[in-house]
Amino acid sequence: MLQISNLRKSFAQPGGKRLEILNIPEFKVDAGEQVVLLGRSGGGKTTLLHCISGITRADSGEIWFLGEELTKFSEPMWDRFRAANIGYVFQTFNLLPAFTALENVLLGMSFSNTAADPDYAQALLKRVGLGHRLGHKPDQMSVGEQQRVAVARALANRPRLLLADEPTANIDPANQQGIVDLIKESCAEFDIGLILVTHTMDVASQFDRIDRLDDINLVVAEAAMSVAESDQGGDSE
Amino acid sequence: MNLLTIAIRSIKQRLLSSSLTMISMALGVGLVVSVLAIFGIVQKSFNANATLGYNLVIGAKGGKLQLVLNSVYYLSEPIENIPYEYYLEFQNQEVREKEYSGSYSYKAVQQQQAARMTMLATGLGLAAPAATITALATDLALEEQVAPLYPWTREGKYSAFTDFTIPLCLGDYVGPYRVVGTTPDMFSLLNYGAAGDKPYTMREGGRNLEHFHSENGFFEAVVGAVVADDRGIKVGDTINPSHGGAEGDEHETQFIVVGILENTGTPNDRAVFINMEGFYRMSDHAKPLENEDDIFGTNQVAHKITDAEYVLPVEKREVTSMLVRMDPLYSIGIENQVNEGNVAQAVFPITEIRRLLDYFVSPVQTLLLVLTVLICFMSGVSILVSIYNSMSDRRSEIAVLRALGARRKTVYNIVLLESMVLSMVGGLMGILGGHGLIAAFSGMIEEQTGVQISFFDLAPPLPIPVPLLGDISSEFLVIPGLILLAILVGFIPATSAYKTDVARSLGK
Numbered sequence: 001m002l003q004i005s006n007l008r009k010s011f012a013q014p015g016g017k018r019l020e021i022l023n024i025p026e027f028k029v030d031a032g033e034q035v036v037l038l039g040r041s042g043g044g045k046t047t048l049l050h051c052i053s054g055i056t057r058a059d060s061g062e063i064w065f066l067g068e069e070l071t072k073f074s075e076p077m078w079d080r081f082r083a084a085n086i087g088y089v090f091q092t093f094n095l096l097p098a099f100t101a102l103e104n105v106l107l108g109m110s111f112s113n114t115a116a117d118p119d120y121a122q123a124l125l126k127r128v129g130l131g132h133r134l135g136h137k138p139d140q141m142s143v144g145e146q147q148r149v150a151v152a153r154a155l156a157n158r159p160r161l162l163l164a165d166e167p168t169a170n171i172d173p174a175n176q177q178g179i180v181d182l183i184k185e186s187c188a189e190f191d192i193g194l195i196l197v198t199h200t201m202d203v204a205s206q207f208d209r210i211d212r213l214d215d216i217n218l219v220v221a222e223a224a225m226s227v228a229e230s231d232q233g234g235d236s237e
Numbered sequence: 238m239n240l241l242t243i244a245i246r247s248i249k250q251r252l253l254s255s256s257l258t259m260i261s262m263a264l265g266v267g268l269v270v271s272v273l274a275i276f277g278i279v280q281k282s283f284n285a286n287a288t289l290g291y292n293l294v295i296g297a298k299g300g301k302l303q304l305v306l307n308s309v310y311y312l313s314e315p316i317e318n319i320p321y322e323y324y325l326e327f328q329n330q331e332v333r334e335k336e337y338s339g340s341y342s343y344k345a346v347q348q349q350q351a352a353r354m355t356m357l358a359t360g361l362g363l364a365a366p367a368a369t370i371t372a373l374a375t376d377l378a379l380e381e382q383v384a385p386l387y388p389w390t391r392e393g394k395y396s397a398f399t400d401f402t403i404p405l406c407l408g409d410y411v412g413p414y415r416v417v418g419t420t421p422d423m424f425s426l427l428n429y430g431a432a433g434d435k436p437y438t439m440r441e442g443g444r445n446l447e448h449f450h451s452e453n454g455f456f457e458a459v460v461g462a463v464v465a466d467d468r469g470i471k472v473g474d475t476i477n478p479s480h481g482g483a484e485g486d487e488h489e490t491q492f493i494v495v496g497i498l499e500n501t502g503t504p505n506d507r508a509v510f511i512n513m514e515g516f517y518r519m520s521d522h523a524k525p526l527e528n529e530d531d532i533f534g535t536n537q538v539a540h541k542i543t544d545a546e547y548v549l550p551v552e553k554r555e556v557t558s559m560l561v562r563m564d565p566l567y568s569i570g571i572e573n574q575v576n577e578g579n580v581a582q583a584v585f586p587i588t589e590i591r592r593l594l595d596y597f598v599s600p601v602q603t604l605l606l607v608l609t610v611l612i613c614f615m616s617g618v619s620i621l622v623s624i625y626n627s628m629s630d631r632r633s634e635i636a637v638l639r640a641l642g643a644r645r646k647t648v649y650n651i652v653l654l655e656s657m658v659l660s661m662v663g664g665l666m667g668i669l670g671g672h673g674l675i676a677a678f679s680g681m682i683e684e685q686t687g688v689q690i691s692f693f694d695l696a697p698p699l700p701i702p703v704p705l706l707g708d709i710s711s712e713f714l715v716i717p718g719l720i721l722l723a724i725l726v727g728f729i730p731a732t733s734a735y736k737t738d739v740a741r742s743l744g745k
């Protein structure tokens with residue numbers, strides 16, 4: 001379903017030099033497959049999700065998704081594609097404060113070509129356990145509830161792929177498992193592929209496929225290798 | 238969820254700042270609407286007075302505008318007076334003879350003729366009458382030659398071209414309001430209104446002046462509506478004009494109020510009209526002549542003040558100005574003739590009023606409009622500042638919308654819509670507020686100008702020679718103007734939203 005090859009991304013540094021963040025020779029996710037990307041902070045996990053969703057353009061390489069080569073899309077095409085096929089759950093929820101839980105979910109339906117479906121939005125909120133909080137605004141809900149709304153919003157367009165960027169990082173331990181379960185179950189229920197980024201093994205260990213960024217991102221791998229070499233050198237000395 | 242809903246929600250999210258911005262816009266637009274309405278009132282008021290019912294104003298030589306201001310609007314000071322004989326040049330022989338019948342010259346000729354007859358009768362009885370008879374015959378022949386030259390024996394010089402002439406005698410006041418000495422023709426021959434077809438009517442129980450009334454003599458007054466309301470004057474009351482200004486000495490002569498004019502929206506609402514004959518009979522109003530009592534042995538004013546038969550000598554009369562209606566074909570020629578003479582000047586009042594509007598009122602109106610449009614522009618800038626300042630707080634919201642699939646153009650449009658909603662709601666509040674203000678003052682406006690205006694009355698078209706724009710109410714230009722302003726001021730924050738770096742602005 002998703003196939004990435006030779007993806008490279010770098011950012012300009014203040015001195016004018018470019019800092020390479022991603023160098024991924026190959027990365028694949030099958031339809032409905034749930035993948036955890038495990039890695040340290042600054043390892044390029046979020047940048048990879050941005051590249052897949054089209055929020056950031058890669059410098060080179062190819063991203064194929066549902067038979068389309070996304071890297072050849074113009075920005076508006078990618079926006080439309082993202083609205084229709086990719087759901088996104090952020091670490092900081094990013095609910096819009098002026099809108100109720102139901103409206104935040106409906107907002108997720110507003111930019112695709114299909115008409116907003118309030119019944120489905122309500123059903124999703126009931127599915128995430130917030131059937132009684134439809135009219136509440138984010139500041140009237142707990143963080144756990146807010147992240148549930150964010151999950152419902154990400155599912156609103158019946159996406160084929162859900163990108164979850166450290167979805168439990170801002171949630172108290174008591175609620176973390178609930179969110180992980182919710183994402184996992186929802187993706188399974190709706191046959192949605194999942195790429196969940198985390199740096200905690202507790203979360204990662206609950207999934208069958210765990211990809212370490214050290215393995216798929218050559219930038220991280222080389223950095224890890226050079227650190228290891230310098231450690232060895234130090235030892236030998 | 239459509240973009241408008243998203244824009245409105247965003248505005249509601251910043252309710253205080255949005256409300257203040259909208260109020261600022263409402264004040265600006267309210268001012269524009271009020272100024273446009275004032276244009277309309279001035280225009281309507283002008284139109285109401287434009288059909289004056291006469292086409293020439295004749296008065297003493299001096300400023301043309303001053304003559305119009307004091308004779309049409311009862312403003313400014315009268316220039317000087319012109320001789321009554323000049324006024325009589327616009328009258329037919331019959332009127333002239335009647336008017337001249339009280340004159341000293343007329344009486345002198347009468348006396349001369351009577352003396353001649355006496356001499357003739359006496360001469361015929363003399364022994365040697367031949368010389369006397371010859372002298373008398375010569376005298377009579379001379380008289381026959383001279384008689385047509387007497388002013389009362391001929392038609393007035395301009396009477397053949399004149400429909401009517403209404404004399405005005407100015408100089409006195411009732412409180413701050415001008416007293417106008419005139420004839421009953423003022424309200425029986427003149428009409429008012431935009432089409433000049435509305436006859437002057439009196440409030441219940443009132444009537445027009447009479448030349449002479451059996452009870453009131455020459456001392457009747459008709460009072461304009463504004464004056465009556467302001468000073469609480471009713472029919473049957475008496476008024477004592479004061480001389481030379483509001484603070485001047487009151488004349489002893491009392492005038493009986495016989496009519497209160499219905500509100501007309503003309504300057505007549507703000508004046509008091511008295512019988513011209515009564516005007517002359519007030520102390521020091523009749524023009525003093527040298528040695529008149531010595532020659533004629535009578536005080537022309539004091540003893541005959543209420544005598545209907547008594548005609549005040551023409552020599553003792555003057556008028557400040559006169560309103561003349563004549564065939565427009567001749568009016569230009571007459572105007573030239575009058576102006577070429579050294580007694581008076583003739584002025585086309587409409588020309589002067591238009592000139593006044595063009596040179597003074599229109600620039601002031603334009604200045605007001607420019608100022609209010611600038612105020613609106615300032616309100617627009619406050620919208621810009623309000624939205625632009627909110628952009629830094631909303632950067633992550635915009636990024637979220639973009640992450641949810643909104644295109645750059647979509648977030649651009651959302652911000653632009655916000656600007657439009659703020660402008661339009663503020664503008665609508667301003668339009669309603671402006672009309673509310675006009676409605677609140679409608680009573681006062683009608684009282685002062687005679688222009689009836691209500692909440693639903695729209696401002697007139699702007700005086701611009703552009704097809705369509707010159708035909709529709711200028712208020713209809715406010716709405717597209719606001720949209721244009723909203724686009725202009727929304728452009729900068731919308732562009733900022735358009736350029737939002739999603740990856741950088743998005744919290745993880």
